[in-house]
Amino acid sequence: MARVGVFVCWCGSNIAGTVDIETVLEAARRIAEVVHVEDNKYTCSESGQQSIKKAIKEHDLDRVVVASCSPLMHEVTFRRCIESAGLNPYLLEMANLREHCSWVHRNRGEATDKAIKLIGMAVAKVRRLEPLIPIRMPVEKRALVLGGGIAGIQAALDISKAGYLVTLVERLPTIGGHMAQLDKTFPTLDCSACILTPKMGEVLHDENIELLTYSEVEEVRGWVGNFEVQIRKKARSVDMVKCTGCGECIEKCPLKLPSEWDLGLGLRKAIYRPFPQAVPGVPVIDREQCFVFTKGKEKCRACERACPADAIDFEQEDEVIKRRFGAIVVATGFSLFDEKAYGEYGGGQYKDVISALQFERMVNAAGPTGGHIIKPSNGREPRNVVFVQCVGSRDRAKGIPYCSKICCMYTAKQALLLKEHLPESQAYIFCIDIRAGGKNYEEFVNRVQSEYGAIYIRGRVSRIYERGDKLIVKGTDTLAGIPVEVEADLVVLATAIASQSDSPQLARILRIPYDEHGFFSEAHPKLRPVESVTRGIFLAGACQSPKDIPDSVATAGAAAVRVCELFASDELALEPAIALVDAERCSGCLNCLEVCPFEAIREERVDSRRVASVSESICQGCGTCAAVCRSEAITMKGFTSPQLYSQIAAPFEEILKELEVEMPSC
Amino acid sequence: MRVLAHARGSITKTVIQKGQNQFNPIIIGFLCTWCSYAGADQAGVSRREYPPNILPIRVMCSGRISPHHILKAFQMGADGVLVAGCHLGECHYIRGNYMTAKRIPVVKELLSFMGLSPQRLGLTWVSASEGDRFAAVVREFTEQIRELGPSPLRGVS
Numbered sequence: 001m002a003r004v005g006v007f008v009c010w011c012g013s014n015i016a017g018t019v020d021i022e023t024v025l026e027a028a029r030r031i032a033e034v035v036h037v038e039d040n041k042y043t044c045s046e047s048g049q050q051s052i053k054k055a056i057k058e059h060d061l062d063r064v065v066v067a068s069c070s071p072l073m074h075e076v077t078f079r080r081c082i083e084s085a086g087l088n089p090y091l092l093e094m095a096n097l098r099e100h101c102s103w104v105h106r107n108r109g110e111a112t113d114k115a116i117k118l119i120g121m122a123v124a125k126v127r128r129l130e131p132l133i134p135i136r137m138p139v140e141k142r143a144l145v146l147g148g149g150i151a152g153i154q155a156a157l158d159i160s161k162a163g164y165l166v167t168l169v170e171r172l173p174t175i176g177g178h179m180a181q182l183d184k185t186f187p188t189l190d191c192s193a194c195i196l197t198p199k200m201g202e203v204l205h206d207e208n209i210e211l212l213t214y215s216e217v218e219e220v221r222g223w224v225g226n227f228e229v230q231i232r233k234k235a236r237s238v239d240m241v242k243c244t245g246c247g248e249c250i251e252k253c254p255l256k257l258p259s260e261w262d263l264g265l266g267l268r269k270a271i272y273r274p275f276p277q278a279v280p281g282v283p284v285i286d287r288e289q290c291f292v293f294t295k296g297k298e299k300c301r302a303c304e305r306a307c308p309a310d311a312i313d314f315e316q317e318d319e320v321i322k323r324r325f326g327a328i329v330v331a332t333g334f335s336l337f338d339e340k341a342y343g344e345y346g347g348g349q350y351k352d353v354i355s356a357l358q359f360e361r362m363v364n365a366a367g368p369t370g371g372h373i374i375k376p377s378n379g380r381e382p383r384n385v386v387f388v389q390c391v392g393s394r395d396r397a398k399g400i401p402y403c404s405k406i407c408c409m410y411t412a413k414q415a416l417l418l419k420e421h422l423p424e425s426q427a428y429i430f431c432i433d434i435r436a437g438g439k440n441y442e443e444f445v446n447r448v449q450s451e452y453g454a455i456y457i458r459g460r461v462s463r464i465y466e467r468g469d470k471l472i473v474k475g476t477d478t479l480a481g482i483p484v485e486v487e488a489d490l491v492v493l494a495t496a497i498a499s500q501s502d503s504p505q506l507a508r509i510l511r512i513p514y515d516e517h518g519f520f521s522e523a524h525p526k527l528r529p530v531e532s533v534t535r536g537i538f539l540a541g542a543c544q545s546p547k548d549i550p551d552s553v554a555t556a557g558a559a560a561v562r563v564c565e566l567f568a569s570d571e572l573a574l575e576p577a578i579a580l581v582d583a584e585r586c587s588g589c590l591n592c593l594e595v596c597p598f599e600a601i602r603e604e605r606v607d608s609r610r611v612a613s614v615s616e617s618i619c620q621g622c623g624t625c626a627a628v629c630r631s632e633a634i635t636m637k638g639f640t641s642p643q644l645y646s647q648i649a650a651p652f653e654e655i656l657k658e659l660e661v662e663m664p665s666c
Numbered sequence: 667m668r669v670l671a672h673a674r675g676s677i678t679k680t681v682i683q684k685g686q687n688q689f690n691p692i693i694i695g696f697l698c699t700w701c702s703y704a705g706a707d708q709a710g711v712s713r714r715e716y717p718p719n720i721l722p723i724r725v726m727c728s729g730r731i732s733p734h735h736i737l738k739a740f741q742m743g744a745d746g747v748l749v750a751g752c753h754l755g756e757c758h759y760i761r762g763n764y765m766t767a768k769r770i771p772v773v774k775e776l777l778s779f780m781g782l783s784p785q786r787l788g789l790t791w792v793s794a795s796e797g798d799r800f801a802a803v804v805r806e807f808t809e810q811i812r813e814l815g816p817s818p819l820r821g822v823s
């Protein structure tokens with residue numbers, strides 16, 4: 001006979017507001033093998049946990065049911081709690097009365113009835129639970145950081161400074177990310193490059209950091225502590241060791257192509273560096289454009305002749321690198337909403353309607369126009385510039401209900417920069433409202449209005465069209481309640497922050513969840529904001545949600561700390577809930593071997609009989625093998641068939657008793 | 667498993683409980699912890715209401731659910747069984763849910779062979795962020811089971 005204690009939580013009014021606790025306690029007392037029942041306002045609180053510990057001692061409990069919130073929230077808490085009272089931590093079961101009951105049902109009677117059933121099921125399972133002991137595994141103390149924007153750079157540097165090895169993988173030929181494209185940053189107006197490039201250099205010279213640019217992760221196997229990762233380092237066609245970065249090759253290349261880095265506003269060559277301060281400074285050949293690859297081996301080769309270091313290598317092949325990592329930080333950043341979706345704004349159609357990032361390239365002294373703000377159509381200086389906020393953001397019709405968080409601020413900054421560059425100009429800003437939450441943000445927006453004369457118009461823009469060489473911006477001033485029309489020379493669209501278009505693919509490779517907008521999901525929005533639910537994989541920067549630079553840097557630091565925490569011990573305790581084969585019962589069909597996603601099952605001989613055997617260190621505990629085992633020879637610890645059967649049967653027990661029908665045996 | 671014709675009478679007694687004249691089915695839900703269980707949590711967090719008939723059982727992966735478990739639920743008298751996992755391609759264990767996707771149709775066949783409507787067994791994919799979807803799926807499935815009426819095995823065991 002087990003001695004089960006049931007602890008029912010009110011969770012303040014979260015549960016008690018909908019579930020009648022008294023009735024639940026009454027019912028719980030009647031369940032077989034339950035020897036102690038009590039309730040608590042907040043079971044997870046220190047006093048709540050103390051009272052569990054006390055009850056374990058006083059009533060000699062050997063198993064515990066906590067009926068409170070989701071086990072995904074507090075299972076670890078209560079496992080630790082009962083462990084400190086001397087019980088095996090795995091002799092705990094939780095009944096989810098909050099997320100699965102009180103928060104989703106309104107009828108008190110129905111919710112109470114369901115709560116009783118859920119507790120009955122939890123007791124049924126806990127009675128059959130067995131003590132488990134975590135498996136210990138060595139940790140590979142090398143971290144993989146995906147993405148070389150400011151978040152990835154910061155995470156890599158932080159982990160390295162703690163003394164661990166890091167591999168930083170970036171898919172572009174240079175690190176730096178979007179921050180390297182910006183001119184100045186709000187609200188301090190620091191020059192973006194001035195604060196970023198030293199960090200980029202630091203990465204390059206850090207002995208703990210291996211930098212793999214122009215590279216992508218192809219495959220991730222394994223688990224926390226021991227991820228096996230395959231990385232494809234694309235052929236740069238330039239020998240990274242020989243290249244001195246002199247740039248002669250770029251000079252001589254005859255091909256001029258639109259530069260992705262400058263969003264089409266400038267040109268680059270077929271052999272190029274995205275921008276002069278690129279790290280590494282080794283150029284890359286665009287094989288889709290270069291004559292040697294498009295027209296034939298003997299063609300052109302101007303760069304090869306120009307290179308004093310003999311570094312050009314047209315024959316270079318992709319390199320496939322395999323490494324083991326103990327932890328992964330995902331910092332793959334964001335992309336921008338395509339303004340072409342707003343046909344009514346003429347995005348992509350009118351030359352003088354540009355995106356905010358294009359404007360950013362334009363004001364940048366190192367950008368395609370050398371820092372001159374011009375109308376792309378004729379190269380003249382604009383006078384009236386209209387900024388349109390929330391292009392994509394907060395627009396359900398365009399599929400983006402969320403706020404992109406940074407557009408209000410960068411628009412204000414761009415209006416300021418406009419005035420600084422062209423004192424004669426006038427900025428008009430169409431906005432729904434201004435969101436300036438952040439240190440010194442509100443003050444900054446006020447300054448842009450009062451000192452730099454930016455005119456804010458509250459309302460959405462309905463249409464933009466050309467009249468002569470002007471653009472007519474039509475909208476409504478919703479404060480004044482009148483239609484407005486502004487004659488503009490240049491229109492800047494603050495396009496929404498979107499997830500990277502291939503984030504679902506990466507999520508699949510990493511086995512981490514993502515939300516409906518393609519942003520990676522954190523394990524808990526408040527308490528575990530930089531962890532993914534997959535142990536050992538952490539999130540930093542805007543791949544999780546739109547973030548400004550300070551937030552990206554902060555989350556990167558937080559993710560780095562999580563990594564270091566993992567690496568601080570030599571061994572990792574892994575979930576003991578894995579599969580175990582009973583060789584006696586095993587018929588040797590080996591169906592399990594075929595379905596195992598991890599190749600954790602081997603064939604073995606026991607007394608010359610063929611049987612299956614599970615490797616402890618590889619098994620991840622999905623239980624797929626147990627489900628195909630016809631002879632039920634596989635025990636999925638923590639989720640054994642007898643445990644599941646009694647859980648299934650529990651809600652029917654009352655009914656069957658009432659009908660005086662005998663319970664079938666499991 | 668004995669299927670008794672006269673069981674109907676007793677069902678009416680228990681199922682249509684004291685004064686309620688709506689049939690309240692019992693539905694066992696098998697939810698994988700990574701997506702569907704978390705999705706159900708999400709439904710809670712965002713207060714998406716759904717009928718209370720579903721009783722969730724958490725497993726690590728939908729691939730853990732064998733025909734044994736499903737049949738056991740029906741044997742006990744469940745009016746419906748809903749198996750929920752991660753979307754295909756998103757299983758935390760790479761391809762556990764592909765096994766589920768193959769298995770469920772087979773179990774459905776088996777149910778019709780036994781004289782139970784295969785519609786009593788549902789299979790769905792709900793991701794961790796799809797609280798809305800979880801609530802909607804449960805609402806719909808509960809309605810479907812309600813229309814089918816009590817399981818002929820209810821109270822028979």
Ligand code: FES
Nearest residue numbers: 698727751752757
């Ligand atoms: S983990 Fe959700 S279906 Fe496998």
